[in-house]
Amino acid sequence: xxxxxxxxxxxxxxxxxxxxxxxxxxxxxxxxxxxxxxxxxxxxxxxxxxxxxxxxxxxxxxxxxxxxxxxxxxxxxxxxxxxxxxxxxxxxxxxxxxxxxxxxxxxxxxxxxxxxxxxxxxxxxxxxxxxxxxxxxxxxxxxxxxxxxxxxxxxxxxxxxxxx
Amino acid sequence: xxxxxxxxxxxxxxxxxxxxxxxxxxxxxxxxxxxxxxxxxxxxxxxxxxxxxxxxxxxxxxxxxxxxxxxxxxxxxxxxxxxxxxxxxxxxxxxxxxxxxxxxxxxxxxxxxxxxxxxxxxxxxxxxxxxxxxxxxxxxxxxxxxxxxxxxxxxxxxxxxxxxxxxxxxxxxxxxxxxxxxxxxxxxxxxxxxxxxxxxxxxxxxxxxxxxxxxxxxxxxxxxxxxxxxxxxxxxxxxxxxxxxxxxxxxxxxxxxxxxxxxxxxxxxxxxxxxxxxxxxxxxxxxxxxxxxxxxxxxxxxxxxxxxxxxxxxxxxxxxxxxxxxxxxxxxxxxxxxxxxxxxxxxxxxxxxxxxxxxxxxxxxxxxxxxxxxxxxxxxxxxxxxxxxxxxxxxxxxxxxxxxxxxxxxxxxxxxxxxxxxxxxxxxxxxxxxxxxxxxxxxxxxxxxxxxxxxxxxxxxxxxxxxxxxxxxxxxxxxxxxxxxxxxxxxxxxxxxxxxxxxxxxxxxxxxxxxxxxxxxxxxxxxxxxxxxxxxxxxxxxxxxxxxxxxxxxxxxxxxxxxxxxxxxxxxxx
Numbered sequence: 085x086x087x088x089x090x091x092x093x094x095x096x097x098x099x100x101x102x103x104x105x106x107x108x109x110x111x112x113x114x115x116x117x118x119x120x121x122x123x124x125x126x127x128x129x130x131x132x133x134x135x136x137x138x139x140x141x142x143x144x145x146x147x148x149x150x151x152x153x154x155x156x157x158x159x160x161x162x163x164x165x166x167x168x169x170x171x172x173x174x175x176x177x178x179x180x181x182x183x184x185x186x187x188x189x190x191x192x193x194x195x196x197x198x199x200x201x202x203x204x205x206x207x208x209x210x211x212x213x214x215x216x217x218x219x220x221x222x223x224x225x226x227x228x229x230x231x232x233x234x235x236x237x238x239x240x241x242x243x244x245x246x247x248x
Numbered sequence: 249x250x251x252x253x254x255x256x257x258x259x260x261x262x263x264x265x266x267x268x269x270x271x272x273x274x275x276x277x278x279x280x281x282x283x284x285x286x287x288x289x290x291x292x293x294x295x296x297x298x299x300x301x302x303x304x305x306x307x308x309x310x311x312x313x314x315x316x317x318x319x320x321x322x323x324x325x326x327x328x329x330x331x332x333x334x335x336x337x338x339x340x341x342x343x344x345x346x347x348x349x350x351x352x353x354x355x356x357x358x359x360x361x362x363x364x365x366x367x368x369x370x371x372x373x374x375x376x377x378x379x380x381x382x383x384x385x386x387x388x389x390x391x392x393x394x395x396x397x398x399x400x401x402x403x404x405x406x407x408x409x410x411x412x413x414x415x416x417x418x419x420x421x422x423x424x425x426x427x428x429x430x431x432x433x434x435x436x437x438x439x440x441x442x443x444x445x446x447x448x449x450x451x452x453x454x455x456x457x458x459x460x461x462x463x464x465x466x467x468x469x470x471x472x473x474x475x476x477x478x479x480x481x482x483x484x485x486x487x488x489x490x491x492x493x494x495x496x497x498x499x500x501x502x503x504x505x506x507x508x509x510x511x512x513x514x515x516x517x518x519x520x521x522x523x524x525x526x527x528x529x530x531x532x533x534x535x536x537x538x539x540x541x542x543x544x545x546x547x548x549x550x551x552x553x554x555x556x557x558x559x560x561x562x563x564x565x566x567x568x569x570x571x572x573x574x575x576x577x578x579x580x581x582x583x584x585x586x587x588x589x590x591x592x593x594x595x596x597x598x599x600x601x602x603x604x605x606x607x608x609x610x611x612x613x614x615x616x617x618x619x620x621x622x623x624x625x626x627x628x629x630x631x632x633x634x635x636x637x638x639x640x641x642x643x644x645x646x647x648x649x650x651x652x653x654x655x656x657x658x659x660x661x662x663x664x665x666x667x668x669x670x671x672x673x674x675x676x677x678x679x680x681x682x683x684x685x686x687x688x689x690x691x692x693x694x695x696x697x698x699x700x701x702x703x704x705x706x707x708x709x710x711x712x713x714x715x716x717x718x719x720x721x722x723x724x725x726x727x728x729x730x731x732x733x734x735x736x737x738x739x740x741x742x743x744x745x746x747x748x749x750x751x752x753x754x755x756x757x758x759x760x761x762x763x764x765x766x767x768x769x770x771x772x773x774x775x776x777x778x779x780x781x782x783x784x785x786x787x788x789x790x791x792x793x794x795x796x797x798x799x800x801x802x803x804x805x806x807x808x809x810x811x812x813x814x815x816x817x818x819x820x821x822x
Contacts, residue, residue: 093433098378098380102372105372105373109373139560143557146556146557147557149556149557150555150556150557152376152377152431152433152434153433154433155432155433248432
């Protein structure tokens with residue numbers, strides 16, 4: 085089962101390595117992990133996507149809570165929530181027809197071309213992981229030069245909020 | 249006006265203000281400013297070990313014997329890497345410890361400077377928490393946090409890494425002792441959930457075949473007294489893990505002995521057959537549970553522990569209670585005494601009848617008429633000679649199990665051993681810590697000729713500080729537990745488990761300035777022990793030449809259930 089855990093932690097050097105180290109030391113999976121400071125610069129917010137049986141997820145949550153730097157956490161998938169991932173993809177776009185086609189595809193997926201050269205487009209795309217995957221599959225495979233994905237970040241819908 | 253102090257002076261003054269009696273350490277370049285600040289002051293005694301592993305275990309032994317945090321001070325690089333075994337040992341057994349390590353100056357961190365290692369990175373998986381202090385203004389508050397984290401909740405070691413420029417004697421800042429600390433991200437639960445406590449009491453009282461199983465958490469939270477009261481109030485049988493020994497008196501008839509891989513027949517069978525199991529401050533370690541699929545198959549389980557992550561980690565439980573063992577047991581005792589329900593007397597009588605039948609097998613019997621010294625006999629005599637009241641540290645292996653099985657600990661904090669990590673070399677330095685904590689007490693280090701050599705250099709420390717330990721070396725010329733496993737599981741192929749070229753331990757003890765005695769005949773064991781313990785101001789190294797073929801029984805093979813025990817080569821269960 086896929087789980088999304090949102091973590092509020094002290095924005096201190098080493099905090100990220102404590103989380104990553106916990107996962108490697110105990111043999112848990114990390115599918116993706118994103119982290120950045122919040123509006124309160126003393127706190128970082130992390131979104132961690134993992135998978136495992138109910139027992140393993142229960143242990144992961146307990147072990148994360150045990151880390152001294154972890155202030156609070158929330159399992160997003162327990163309730164309604166929003167997931168987003170951002171991708172930048174650089175594609176070869178040389179002749180006019182290919183450029184047209186790539187632009188159309190980007191529009192269909194509500195992507196934006198954010199950089200243009202004679203031979204390339206760089207497209208920015210935001211969505212849940214499934215949509216990002218679908219866009220990648222829709223692109224002509226030989227045209228892809230480079231992709232970079234932010235990893236999933238998430239937030240609960242409605243009143244439920246992860247804060248101090 | 250607050251005093252103006254340098255970083256090195258702040259560390260020393262802080263430790264003084266924190267009430268630290270001893271620092272176990274070893275100087276080196278990056279720690280020299282701190283050592284300079286220690287020079288000449290009288291409040292804190294620095295114990296100079298001979299290897300940083302020894303500092304770790306000595307601080308740990310002090311903590312186990314007193315309940316206070318052990319403090320160690322090491323330099324950067326190899327000072328830290330040598331300390332890691334000591335830190336990991338304390339971590340696995342939840343021992344409160346604060347490690348202060350010197351680090352290369354902040355300006356050169358990351359440049360592969362001389363004696364540089366990433367101390368915070370190296371120790372991260374084996375500490376409760378760690379800190380790198382980059383600014384002298386953060387030093388006192390960080391040290392306060394370190395002591396707070398190390399000693400509260402589930403205790404553990406905390407490392408504070410201090411770069412050399414942070415202790416620079418020319419940079420002085422105002423210092424005041426930070427009396428309190430608050431961490432928004434760290435608030436361990438201590439009070440148990442009242443509803444869960446009530447459910448636990450109800451379940452306990454509904455038992456027909458109850459069993460109490462307790463671990464090191466009872467020792468750590470000073471809950472022995474209330475555990476003893478509650479166990480007697482209920483009249484239920486009790487067993488303890490290796491880490492829990494002493495927190496319920498071994499001499500009491502309700503005590504079934506240790507459980508697990510080398511536990512007693514009656515304890516393990518009662519674990520297997522019970523219908524309600526009350527686990528207190530124990531973590532269902534694999535050496536205790538054996539195969540978890542066969543673990544207490546008919547029992548409903550109550551689990552009380554301060555660490556939520558210990559609950560339902562290895563075995564699913566029915567009534568979890570997160571809280572401080574002492575506080576929750578007090579609450580349970582109050583409920584038991586104020587309610588009108590009582591244990592089921594007739595069911596209990598039948599259950600005890602069954603237990604006595606198991607007990608009558610006398611599972612720990614050994615050949616008392618042997619012409620060779622039986623290690624079990626040495627421990628029994630040690631217990632006799634010391635009135636069962638000594639601090640006993642051990643190393644790891646067969647001798648450790650025999651000490652656990654045969655000494656009969658009646659008080660908590662008397663039995664000091666590396667249960668979780670299983671660290672050979674622990675015994676001697678841990679005994680140093682205990683002797684310093686209680687200078688007049690009898691302190692014995694039960695060890696073997698393999699383990700003792702892993703930290704033998706600390707004999708020199710013992711001379712320097714005049715520590716009159718008694719070293720009980722069960723010398724069977726083998727790494728006994730390795731040999732035992734090779735005999736059982738590798739068709740007696742004794743691959744590299746024979747200790748060849750052993751030193752003359754008597755001569756070695758004498759070379760270090762101590763007394764050495766070799767004992768080769770069973771008839772001389774008691775006399776030698778009495779002679780040694782009569783020497784109140786000398787360390788005596790007793791080298792007992794024991795039966796090489798003796799094995800630790802009973803034994804449950806790894807991965808088997810509690811009901812699948814071996815009793816001895818001549819006595820197998822049907």
